[in-house]
Structures are given as C-alpha cells and as structure tokens.
Amino acid sequence: VILFPIAITFYITWWFIHFVDGFFSPIYAQLGIDIFGAHLMQLCPPFISWIGLGFVTSITFIFLVGVFMSSWLGASVLGLGEWFIKRMPFVRHIYNASKQISSAISPDQNTQAFKEVAIIRHPRIGEYAFAFIT
Template structure:
C-alpha cells in the first residue's frame, strides 16, 4: 500500500512539475523582458515626461516588437536582419542558442515557409468521444478508400504527456 501511494505521489508530482515549470519560466522570461525594457527606457521617459510612468516598459515592449515586425517585412529591413543573423551564426555559443530558438519559433509560426505545423486542429483521440488538440503536419499522406469513397489520410502531431 505504501509503495502504491509513493508511486502515485511521484507520478502526480512530476506531472505537475512538468506543467508548472514551463509556465513559470515563460512568466519570468516575459516579466524580465518587460522589466528590462522598462529599466532601460525609464530614464529617457523621466527626462521627457518629468515623472515616473509605471507600465511604460510594457507599452514600449509592444511598440518595439511591432516596429521589429515592420522592419522584418520590409526589403531593406530584411537585409539588415539577415546581416545580423549571419553575425550571430559566426559566434559558436550564440549560434547554437539562436538556431534552436529560431527553429522552435518557426515551427509554430503560421507564416513560416519551413513550418512543419500547418494549422491547429482538434482530433478524436485517444478513444472515441475524447478529443485532443493537434497540429496538421501534412495534408495528404496517403489516399485511402473507405466505404467506396476516396479520402486523404493526414499527418497530425498530437502532443502527449507520457508521464501517466
């Protein structure tokens, strides 16, 4: 009996940990980014406005991300970004980090040409009546015939937690 409780506790604890850690890390990274932008630009805003404006980092970060989006979709801006990317790829440690993060982001980007995830879908899985979310990775892998009709079988990636 004691072993069963210990095993169940261990399983549930690690399941919770694997859900909790990405959420906490995401929160801290976003919080750090906004705080960094806020602390970096706060002296400038203080000189302009004459007083402290709480939350200006959040607004500034949104504007900066939007401006980077404008620049990255512009022909000349794309050249600048490509040059910066080539510089990053020449630095050994940064190359590994940058390449990994870029591949991860592009995998989920709907506008990426190299994206393996074409669209978000819901499929009946793992048993009838239960639905899971997934990502369409290929439209028509195999043409199959069912009930006298030809249909396409699609490739779908369904993220699962194998802890349970």
C-alpha cells in the same frame, strides 16, 4: 468558482505589466518619468498614472521592429546578422534551435507548424513528456 479565475487573470496581467515596466524603468528614470511612483516628476500632477507605460513601449517597439524587418533594409540587416551568428561556434547552435522552435509554433508557416500536441509516457512509471505532431 466565479471570482477565482477573474482574480487570477487580473493578478497575472498586473504582474506581467509590472514585470515589463521593470525593463524600461531605468530609461524612464533618466527621462524624469517615475512609472512606479505613478507621476511625471515636476511636470504632471501625481494623480496621473504611468503604470503600464513600459508595456505600451514594448508593444510599440515590437511593432516597429516588425515594420523595419519587413522592409528591404531590415531583411538585409537580418540576413547579415544571421550570417554573422552562424559563424560563431557555440552561438549558432542556440540560434538554430531557437529558430526551429519559433518556426514550429509560428502560425504563418503552415508547412513546418505542428498540428497537435501529445503527451507520451516514458519507460518509467509516472514520467511524461510533451510531443508535437507535425
């Protein structure tokens, strides 16, 4: 009862860090960094661990994109990108749906954010769906 939640938490965290590391491993391989082999090839001793470097890189990348988008230039680039996407026939529907979902769950926009989560029953017995109360 005590160790199970701790073990599951560590396992899911370990899995997530390795999953994110997988995105950046080709870039690091070109730089000579073997994040899964846990050492910098020929430059560092093999006991220095680099596991989690992709996770740190992704957090840093997200932070830098946020800093850039909060500037005037970033807002201009975002506006131009939205203008371009909204003129594409199929892509604009996907973009609008994902933008509505992100604005609904964003804590910064209290006017559009949902207040509660509810479970509603469908006409068939045993079928339920999640609903967001605004």
